[in-house]
Amino acid sequence: MVIADDDDFDPHLLEEDDFVEEVQSFEFWFGAVEGYLVDRPYGRSPDTPDPELDDTRRDRLITTLCNYCVGETAALEGASGLVRLAPNHHAKVFMATQVVDEARHLEVFLRRLTDLGVVDTATEIQKRANPALLDFKSSLLELVDAGEWDAAVFAQNVILESMEFTVFRSHAENADPVTAEVLQGVISDERRHFGFGENDLGRRMADDPSRRPRLQEVKEQLDRIVLSVFEGALDDLDVPVADRPRLGQEYLETVERLGLT
């Protein structure tokens, strides 16, 4: 394996097998997170200004963060179940890095809720959770429990992660400074996660095209839920209706690259 200790190192220049081994390793994760997590306890620099939010904005942010916690819990439980299903040890190690990333996301969002004055986070999350997101979580965990690696990676690392990536990026553009900084760290992780999903499924479908119909089926089953989750999240963020098709485009492009439109 090539060791990523050079600032100019580009894993994309490696041969395919070496690339997979490199980017799915603990060492790669270690190098990647060092840059954006050092000196940022709970995802934020202690010096970042944290102006008080008015009541409406604060309440809206609490709802948004509660739903982020639901999404991250789904991802934590999904990723930990996927370690067992991973078809090789490199994929197991990658999934283990994703488990800790998702647990960190849950922790930083819970911490932000506490900063905003939420005392009983569990009750607040339960109260404000978008039902469509809870449906998505159940569907994802059913695929994991059924031992369906391809379908569960598709639901988790392609659908859920690209939804989160899109919503978090949109949110970070308009968020208060602390929430924006926390989101930037999370976005960096999500990029790695859906990169894995796209790469792994892309190679597996190229090797065996008979895998494609099942993924198409899963996509069709989840499309309605995904749409409701997107709508709910963008409503909470008060994103103008005119901007929403542009945001959904990223998810559609990823699905299209996998040939699953």
Add this chain to the structure above:
Amino acid sequence: MADFLSQYSIQRWLEMCPQGYLEDTVYGRGADESEAEDLLGNETMLDAAITATVQLVVGERCALAASSGLVNAAPDYPSKRFLATQTLDEARHVEIFTQRLYDLGVKKDKLEDEISDRANPHLVKFAEVLLEKVEAGDFIAGVVGQNIVLEGMAFSVFEMMEAGNRQLNPKFAHTLRGTIADERRHVGFGENRIGSLIQEHPEKKPEIERMQEEMTYHMLATFALAFSESPDEAIQSNGDSPEAEWHGTNLATATPEEMEAVLAETVLGEFKTRLGRIGLEYQSPKSPV
């Protein structure tokens, strides 16, 4: 409980581990450290080192499967978050010990063959007993099996190997020190979290004690087979060094029987203490090994 679990947050783990004792390491050792020349140049020693390292990979693969499987069985979110860090710790251990096999000359395309040829069958059975509990979603039994029994065994084995390699193979000793630091955290979580759960569910005690008895049987059988077939690499790779002293035994001069005895005594002593702390009584295996 909440206060104790706050010590096991992701943030704390990031500060202690990746940003702490692993900082500036590559595969758990210094970037400029390599395996001892004496070891690489001696076929018998090299073979013993590969066999010993294969057992570490087998044990860590079991720990990775168990800790990731326990995330979903955990009854509260702080425990899930701790087990997430443990999942990544175990994945790292799999990676660094696999890397050591490559450093010792195992070819990548022969890795799985070497592991299945050399894996100690008793260690494989030991893993199966634990993973059966994890598969069943039994959190209390799973954590006792993983964080008290498996990690307790790993902790002592790593400490012994670290003492034996400190002088003549500093690279491997360095790798082991990082894993020992991780295992200490895992055992601490097991003791702290499970005590209260055992108190809440006393009806689980007999079943958990049976699992401990079975795992202990396979552990002792693992040691017996390992030391009868091939003495631990520590004994072969060290000269007569006072630094190789571990629990009153000089690992540089001890016979395989003496090493097996000190290891078994140490691990069993640790089990008794740790099980006592969580309200369980150590069960001796029924069949003599």
